[in-house]
Amino acid sequence: MAQRSGPDYRHKLTLRDVSEASGVSEMTVSRVLRNSGDVSEKTRAKVLEVARTLGYVPNKIAGALASNRVNLVGVIIPSLSNMVFPEVLMGISRVLDETPLQPVVGVTGYEPEKEEQVIFEMLSWRPSGLIVAGLEHTDAAKAMMRNAGVPIVEIMDVDGEPVDACVGISHERAGRETAREILARGYRKIGFLGTKMPLDHRARKRFEGFSSVLKDEGLSIVAEEYYSGGSALAKGREMTQAILAKAPDLDFLYFSNDMIGAGGLLYCLEIGIDVPGQLGLAGFNGVDLIDGLPRRLATLDSCRAEIGARAAELIAAAETTPKDASPQRIEISPIFAPGDTVRPK
Amino acid sequence: MAQRSGPDYRHKLTLRDVSEASGVSEMTVSRVLRNSGDVSEKTRAKVLEVARTLGYVPNKIAGALASNRVNLVGVIIPSLSNMVFPEVLMGISRVLDETPLQPVVGVTGYEPEKEEQVIFEMLSWRPSGLIVAGLEHTDAAKAMMRNAGVPIVEIMDVDGEPVDACVGISHERAGRETAREILARGYRKIGFLGTKMPLDHRARKRFEGFSSVLKDEGLSIVAEEYYSGGSALAKGREMTQAILAKAPDLDFLYFSNDMIGAGGLLYCLEIGIDVPGQLGLAGFNGVDLIDGLPRRLATLDSCRAEIGARAAELIAAAETTPKDASPQRIEISPIFAPGDTVRPK
DNA sequence: GTGAAAGCGCTAACAC
DNA sequence: GTGTTAGCGCTTTCAC
Numbered sequence: 236m237a238q239r240s241g242p243d244y245r246h247k248l249t250l251r252d253v254s255e256a257s258g259v260s261e262m263t264v265s266r267v268l269r270n271s272g273d274v275s276e277k278t279r280a281k282v283l284e285v286a287r288t289l290g291y292v293p294n295k296i297a298g299a300l301a302s303n304r305v306n307l308v309g310v311i312i313p314s315l316s317n318m319v320f321p322e323v324l325m326g327i328s329r330v331l332d333e334t335p336l337q338p339v340v341g342v343t344g345y346e347p348e349k350e351e352q353v354i355f356e357m358l359s360w361r362p363s364g365l366i367v368a369g370l371e372h373t374d375a376a377k378a379m380m381r382n383a384g385v386p387i388v389e390i391m392d393v394d395g396e397p398v399d400a401c402v403g404i405s406h407e408r409a410g411r412e413t414a415r416e417i418l419a420r421g422y423r424k425i426g427f428l429g430t431k432m433p434l435d436h437r438a439r440k441r442f443e444g445f446s447s448v449l450k451d452e453g454l455s456i457v458a459e460e461y462y463s464g465g466s467a468l469a470k471g472r473e474m475t476q477a478i479l480a481k482a483p484d485l486d487f488l489y490f491s492n493d494m495i496g497a498g499g500l501l502y503c504l505e506i507g508i509d510v511p512g513q514l515g516l517a518g519f520n521g522v523d524l525i526d527g528l529p530r531r532l533a534t535l536d537s538c539r540a541e542i543g544a545r546a547a548e549l550i551a552a553a554e555t556t557p558k559d560a561s562p563q564r565i566e567i568s569p570i571f572a573p574g575d576t577v578r579p580k
Numbered sequence: 581m582a583q584r585s586g587p588d589y590r591h592k593l594t595l596r597d598v599s600e601a602s603g604v605s606e607m608t609v610s611r612v613l614r615n616s617g618d619v620s621e622k623t624r625a626k627v628l629e630v631a632r633t634l635g636y637v638p639n640k641i642a643g644a645l646a647s648n649r650v651n652l653v654g655v656i657i658p659s660l661s662n663m664v665f666p667e668v669l670m671g672i673s674r675v676l677d678e679t680p681l682q683p684v685v686g687v688t689g690y691e692p693e694k695e696e697q698v699i700f701e702m703l704s705w706r707p708s709g710l711i712v713a714g715l716e717h718t719d720a721a722k723a724m725m726r727n728a729g730v731p732i733v734e735i736m737d738v739d740g741e742p743v744d745a746c747v748g749i750s751h752e753r754a755g756r757e758t759a760r761e762i763l764a765r766g767y768r769k770i771g772f773l774g775t776k777m778p779l780d781h782r783a784r785k786r787f788e789g790f791s792s793v794l795k796d797e798g799l800s801i802v803a804e805e806y807y808s809g810g811s812a813l814a815k816g817r818e819m820t821q822a823i824l825a826k827a828p829d830l831d832f833l834y835f836s837n838d839m840i841g842a843g844g845l846l847y848c849l850e851i852g853i854d855v856p857g858q859l860g861l862a863g864f865n866g867v868d869l870i871d872g873l874p875r876r877l878a879t880l881d882s883c884r885a886e887i888g889a890r891a892a893e894l895i896a897a898a899e900t901t902p903k904d905a906s907p908q909r910i911e912i913s914p915i916f917a918p919g920d921t922v923r924p925k
Numbered sequence: 926g927t928g929a930a931a932g933c934g935c936t937a938a939c940a941c
Numbered sequence: 942g943t944g945t946t947a948g949c950g951c952t953t954t955c956a957c
Contacts, residue, residue, distance in 0.1 A: 247729065249934060260944050265936065273942055290727060295704045296650065297934035300641045300949050304936095315666040315673075325660050328687060337701070339684055342673060356682070359640040361592075382635060384592065468872025498872045505874060527813025527843045529850060594950060605928050610952065618926055642950035645933050649952095 248291045257285040268293060299361075308550050309357035309365045310338045313345045313435075319520060319539055320368070323390065326543025327366065334551045336363055345434045351376040358383050364550035366543075370395035371436045386553040388546040391537070392437050393566045402545045402565040406437045409535050409569070410444025413489065413517055416533075416571045418452060420578045422487035422515050425449065427456045428474045428499065429491035431463040438491050441519065445489060458482035462495070471498020486514060493518035493525060496532050500576060504529055516576040521569070531574030538567045593636045602630040613638060644706075651680045653895050654702035654710045658690040658780075664865060664884055665713070668735065671888025672711065679896045681708055690779045696721040703728050709895035711888075715740035716781045731898040733891040736882070737782050738911045747890045747910040751782045754880050754914070755789025758834065758862055761878075761916045763797060765923045767832035767860050770794065772801045773819045773844065774836035776808040783836050786864065790834060803827035807840070816843020831859060838863035838870060841877050845921060849874055861921040866914070876919030883912045 250268075254261040259282055266272045267282040274282075285291075299305045310327060312320040327338050339362070341353035351373045357365060358379060364386040370393075372380070380387045380398045387399040394407045417425065427445070429438055449455055458481050460474040471494060479485065490496035496518025500510065508514050510530060518525075521536030545565055573579075595613075599606040604627055611617045612627040619627075630636075644650045655672060657665040672683050684707070686698035696718045702710060703724060709731040715738075717725070725732045725743045732744040739752045762770065772790070774783055794800055803826050805819040816839065824830065835841035841863025848855050855861060855875060863870075866881030890910055898905070918924075 251934085261934095262936080262945080263943055266943090269936090271936095275942060278942080290723065292700065292703050292724070294706060294934055296641060296644045296706055297949090298936070300645050300951085301934075301936040303949070305641065315670050318663060318666075321660040321663075321666045328660070355637060358637050361639060361641055378635065379637070466868035466871040468869050470872075472872055501872065501874060523811035524813050526811035527815075527817055527846065529846060596950085606950095607928055607952085608926085611927090614952090616952095620926060623926080639950055642933095643952070645935085646950075646952040648933070 248289055249294070253282065253286050253289060253291050256289060257282050305361050305363060306335045306337060307360055307362040308336050308338050308547070309341060309360070309362045311341045311343060311350065311353055311357065311365065311367045313343050313368055315342055318522065319537065322539040323368070323543040326540035327547040329540075330544045330547035330551060334554070336551060336554070345432065347371070347373050347376070347434070351379075354379055363554055364388065366390055366546045366550065369436060370397060370401065386550050388549050390542050390546045392440070393564060394440050397562070397564065400549050400563045400565075402542050402549065402563075402567070404538060404542075404567050404569060406440035407444035409519065410441035410446075411448045412571055413441075413519070413535055414445045414448035416573065417487055417489070417515065417517065417577065418448070418454075419580050420515065422577075423454060424457050424482075424485050425454070425487040425489060426458040426460070426478045426482060426485045427489050427491075428460045428471070428478060428495055431461040441491065457485060467492065467494035468498040468501070471495030472502040475499035475502045488514065488516050490516070490518045493520045493522045493532060493534055496534070497524060497528055500528060500530060500532055511576050511578045515578060521572065525574070530576050531572075533572060533574040533577045535571050536569040538569055541567060593634055594639070598627065598631050598634060598636050601634060602627050650706050650708060651682060652705055652707040653681050653683050653892070654686060654699075654705070654707045655683045656686045656688060656695065656698055656702065656710065656712045658688050658713055660687055663867065664882065667884040668713070668888040671885035672892040674885075675889045675892035675896060679899070681896060681899070690777065692716070692718050692721070692779070696724075699724055708899055709733065711735055711891045711895065714781060715742060715746065731895050733894050735887050735891045737785070738909065739785050742907070742909065745894050745908040745910075747887050747894065747908075747912070749883060749887075749912050749914060751785035752789035754864065755786035755791075756793045757916055758786075758864070758880055759790045759793035761918070762832055762834070762860065762862065762922065763793070763799075764925050765860065767922075768799060769802050769827075769830050770799070770832040770834060771803040771805070771823045771827060771830045772834050772836075773805045773816070773823060773840055776806040786836065802830060812837065812839035813843040813846075816840030817847040820844035820847045833859065833861050835861070835863045838865045838867045838877060838879055841879070842869060842873055845873060845875060845877055856921050856923045860923060866917065870919070875921050878917065878919040878922045880916050881914040883914055886912060
């Protein structure tokens with residue numbers, strides 16, 4: 236079999252190799268490869284040609300150490316199995332793609348100790364900034380971030396004290412707003428369905444906001460149902476069946492996310508419940524799956540991609556600007572989308 | 581407000597700072613921090629104590645340069661918006677979590693040039709290995725990978741020539757197997773619904789395998805429908821409506837993924853089509869959403885998490901073992917899951 | 926068990 | 942426009 240000729244990357248080539256092969260100093264080669272400083276067109280062309288034929292791949296590790304510039308942004312999220320976080324990543328990527336910065340992802344599994352560890356690992360790469368989901372962290376993690384000397388953006392949530400900047404929605408308010416919309420539409424016997432996750436602070440805050448509005452009206456949640464693991468759609472079905480068995484006179488189900496809400500919706504329609512007349516439904520997140528359901532599920536958008544993008548912009552801006560800007564606190568305020576699963580007001 | 585006392589990370593601390601503060605040489609501090617070599621328990625305790633109080637965070641950039649060990653694994657995937665790829669990442673993370681290796685993700689948007697660029701960027705970090713989705717790459721990308729001097733694992737697909745190792749399923753075979761199952765169940769007028777993506781080689785291979793079996797039986801695909809962007813569930817609905825309008829006598833719809841299949845299923849049930857009697861449906865991927873649908877959609881599992889895990893194992897193994905092992909070619913063979921949307925044989 | 930010296934492959938800073 | 946020098950913060954190697 237004929238061996239295609241081409242660059243040979245096998246020997247770990249260094250700048251020195253390119254320098255020798257082109258008869259130009261290492262420094263000039265470095266300048267060409269970074270498009271920095273003035274280099275004559277002739278030299279530049281020669282160097283590029285030699286680098287390409289040799290198959291030279293610069294060593295960013297060495298470059299980063301020498302220049303003290305790493306151009307990495309640490310992104311720390313609790314999970315990848317929940318589509319919400321990949322969507323945040325997309326927002327981040329979209330913005331960072333226009334810059335020299337590159338995201339590096341760490342996953343915590345919703346565990347504070349694991350998060351602390353991931354933050355430590357990230358910081359040991361000396362990144363240009365950190366984007367971390369949530370406002371709740373161990374004291375050690377907060378201390379590390381506070382003293383990291385790089386911009387830290389906590390995302391998804393604004394209910395609390397950020398270490399530095401934050402971008403997100405208020406989940407407390409999201410819960411309250413949903414409750415108000417539901418009550419305004421005349422529903423009174425309300426059930427709640429959520430995840431069995433004490434460390435999902437955002438879900439908890441929505442629940443608290445939601446409950447507090449009910450309480451103000453002299454109401455309370457009539458029944459609850461929780462799940463963990465498995466297909467959220469299937470769990471939504473099962474939980475809906477279970478909660479309606481326990482409390483058949485419910486007139487509303489508030490789901491802590493759209494996927495279980497979708498499962499609940501499919502179940503209700505199948506067994507012939509009149510949605511939204513007899514039973515209203517609402518979820519949370521605003522996932523695009525909703526568009527394909529038999530009815531549009533009522534929901535509140537969690538603005539994932541936008542949050543990711545705004546956070547990335549803050550980090551990118553800190554790279555360019557003198558770092559005297561005061562920490563930002565950006566709250567995005569989504570509005571309730573009633574869809575077809577709540578009665579009109 | 582009282583300032584909580586604690587480690588001060590502000591001044592970029594170095595080994596030297598820890599060394600001076602503990603009265604131990606930099607070398608010994610380094611040994612303690614890496615658990616390498618023999619250090620007396622007394623010294624070790626003192627160093628750890630000092631490092632912690634100071635809030636020292638080691639600089640991995642410098643460590644990597646000096647030791648020539650980076651412990652990063654580049655993972656290159658086409659997209660994050662398709663849940664398939666985050667699931668691959670989960671399989672990879674699960675395995676790498678047990679090792680010192682850490683995944684770094686790059687996204688190509690299904691563009692070969694972007695992929696080439698991402699591969700170059702990844703290699704410039706001198707990673708311990710690369711996991712790349714697919715077997716199709718530009719010549720330059722293949723050359724870089726061939727000469728990278730680290731293990732390269734191409735994943736998701738085994739229909740072609742890998743640069744080094746590969747782990748995946750045969751999409752050609754997946755298409756053929758699905759076609760055989762469909763024909764064996766008596767369906768004959770078959771429509772195909774897919775994505776408008778010439779660069780999704782795996783979808784193309786499934787289509788080709790599928791078509792070839794039909795052809796062997798003197799049949800062919802009666803109607804086709806394609807989409808791009810938007811909510812896959814909603815697109816599945818729309819396309820199903822459209823294809824049935826064009827070809828009302830179809831008795832089977834083969835969807836190139838489960839999400840559009842699910843949309844199609846919901847649509848068919850809503851308008852009262854007898855599934856699977858009058859019309860059979862099948863998708864591809866085996867997503868867990870299927871469990872929550874009114875009927876279980878027939879599908880073929882693409883084994884995403886397992887593929888990720890196996891690929892990560894190959895990289896991890898290459899780290900420990902002398903690198904003489906011949907390149908592996910691991911084919912996973914999923915079996916057709918008929919669910920409830922095809923007739924019994 | 927501990928330390929001293931010599932780099933890893935680049936780039937900042939300055940000289941020419 | 943180009944070259945020289947001196948590190949970046951660690952780890953390797955070898956001496957003690």
